[in-house]
Every structure is written in C-alpha cells, then in structure tokens.
Amino acid sequence: MNDIDKQFPEGMEPLGKSVFQFRCGPDVECYMSCCRKLDLILYPYDIVRLKNRLSISSEEFMRSHTRLGSSSHPFFPAVMLMMADNEEQCPFLDKNGCTVYEDRPTACRTYPLERAVDRSPSRGRVNEYYFMTKHPYCFGHQEVKEWTVRAWLKDQRVRHYNALNDLWAEIDTLFAGNPWQGEGAGGPRQQMAFMVCYNIDGFRRFAEENKLFDQFKLESSFLRILVDDDEALLKFGFEWLKYVLAGQGRLIRK
Ligand code: SF4
Ligand code: SF4
Numbered sequence: 092m093n094d095i096d097k098q099f100p101e102g103m104e105p106l107g108k109s110v111f112q113f114r115c116g117p118d119v120e121c122y123m124s125c126c127r128k129l130d131l132i133l134y135p136y137d138i139v140r141l142k143n144r145l146s147i148s149s150e151e152f153m154r155s156h157t158r159l160g161s162s163s164h165p166f167f168p169a170v171m172l173m174m175a176d177n178e179e180q181c182p183f184l185d186k187n188g189c190t191v192y193e194d195r196p197t198a199c200r201t202y203p204l205e206r207a208v209d210r211s212p213s214r215g216r217v218n219e220y221y222f223m224t225k226h227p228y229c230f231g232h233q234e235v236k237e238w239t240v241r242a243w244l245k246d247q248r249v250r251h252y253n254a255l256n257d258l259w260a261e262i263d264t265l266f267a268g269n270p271w272q273g274e275g276a277g278g279p280r281q282q283m284a285f286m287v288c289y290n291i292d293g294f295r296r297f298a299e300e301n302k303l304f305d306q307f308k309l310e311s312s313f314l315r316i317l318v319d320d321d322e323a324l325l326k327f328g329f330e331w332l333k334y335v336l337a338g339q340g341r342l343i344r345k
Pocket of ligand 1: 125228230232
C-alpha cells in the first residue's frame with residue numbers, strides 16, 4: 092500500500108514506511124570517509140549542541156569552526172562547518188571516529204536519509220518526507236541490517252533536532268521575505284538576528300543587559316529554565332525575532 096499522498100518528480104521516491112538496508116560502524120570498509128571534504132550546513136541548534144559539547148563560547152565556535160555560505164535565498168547567509176587540515180576533514184574527526192558523536196549535527200545524524208518538509212499541506216498539518224541518499228563511497232547500503240525511517244530517526248535521535256530545526260525554518264522563512272527594512276545585508280537588524288541564531292552566548296548577554304525577559308509575559312516555569320538553558324533561550328530568541336521583525340509570534344508585552 093502506498094502511504095505517500097504527495098506527488099514527487101520522477102526519481103525522487105520518498106521512503107514512507109518501506110524498509111531499507113544500512114549499517115555504519117568501525118568495521119565497515121569506508122568508515123569515516125563521509126567525514127571528509129564536506130559542505131555541511133550547521134543549523135542554530137547544531138551550534139548550541141556543539142559549542143556546549145566543546146565547552147567553548149558560541150563566539151569561539153563561530154570563529155574557529157564555521158564559515159558563511161549561500162542559503163536558499165539572498166537575505167540571510169547559511170553557516171557552514173569549516174573543514175580542518177587544509178580543508179581535508181571535519182575538525183571533530185580523530186583516528187577513532189567522531190569525537191562529538193552524541194552532539195553531532197543534524198546532517199550527520201540523519202544521513203543516509205534526507206528530509207523534506209511540506210509546510211503548506213491541504214489538511215492543516217505539516218508533512219515530512221524522507222529520501223535515501225547514496226554516495227558511491229558509502230558501503231553502508233550493502234550491509235544487511237534493515238530499518239524503517241521511523242526506527243532510524245529514533246535510533247539516531249533525530250526528532251528533537253528536527254523540532255528545533257523546524258522552529259528555525261519558520262525564522263528563515265521570515266528572513267526570506269527581506270524584513271530588514273532597507274538596511275541591506277549586514278545592517279544592524281540583520282546582525283542582531285545573526286547573533287540570536289548563531290551566537291547564543293552573545294544573545295544571552297544582550298538579553299540580560301536589556302532586561303529582555305522582564306519585558307514579556309513568560310510562564311514562570313519557562314523563565315526559570317531560560318536563565319541558563321541555551322535551548323530555551325534559542326526558542327525565546329526565535330519568538331523575539333518574530334516579534335521585533337514582523338510583529339508576529341507568541342510573545343506578549345507586559
Ligand atoms: S560512508 Fe557510509 S558506511 Fe561509511 S562511515 Fe560514512 S555513513 Fe558509515
Ligand atoms: S561531526 Fe562527526 S559525524 Fe559529523 S562529519 Fe564530523 S566527525 Fe563526521
């Protein structure tokens with residue numbers, strides 16, 4: 092039975108509930124070859140997880156491990172992981188494998204799947220679709236271990252990342268509408284938005300200096316978490332950007 096209710100171009104078949112074969116591990120011949128010479132986009136939550144994993148500030152992480160890249164629109168850049176060793180390999184790879192495995196970025200945990208999201212479904216819900224990526228160097232597809240998409244996402248703990256990435260996607264959609272009011276790229280509003288999305292420690296200082304949390308009606312339980320939790324602060328930051336850039340979102344002024 093076909094569980095996909097959306098049409099895709101020929102050659103792009105979402106996996107739906109079908110089973111696929113894949114296994115990765117140190118005993119697979121190609122082990123670590125996918126961690127070299129990568130164009131890997133980092134989402135805001137990826138950066139929060141990685142900088143906390145490395146016990147460095149978000150400024151230090153951005154300076155040492157990222158570069159800017161092109162996004163799907165001209166009004167806000169993408170942030171890319173910078174390769175190390177003359178751009179040969181991921182900076183978090185050592186001779187035994189990934190040194191940040193529990194906090195590896197979304198792209199690494201989703202691979203070999205890719206996710207597409209339909210944000211304008213007819214029945215009022217957001218639909219997601221997963222596609223198989225096959226690179227010639229990856230022998231994991233020849234392994235006999237079987238998965239469904241659901242089992243893979245659970246095993247790789249992708250769902251939580253997707254939830255945060257979907258919040259980011261809403262913000263990026265806002266940026267795609269050029270909300271900078273004629274300031275252009277790199278203007279003060281865009282720099283502030285960049286800080287919220289990619290420099291969570293800088294945003295925390297900004298929020299404290301400007302008593303930002305005091306200006307809005309926030310649940311006391313959320314307020315308590317907000318004080319030292321970067322994930323909660325990122326969620327607040329996304330809502331605050333909606334508020335200041337478009338007068339949208341859930342924040343209500345006191
Ligand atoms: S290339 Fe594929 S099988 Fe090999 S290490 Fe990477 S993900 Fe695993
Ligand atoms: S973060 Fe880990 S899994 Fe991802 S490319 Fe780097 S070493 Fe590989």
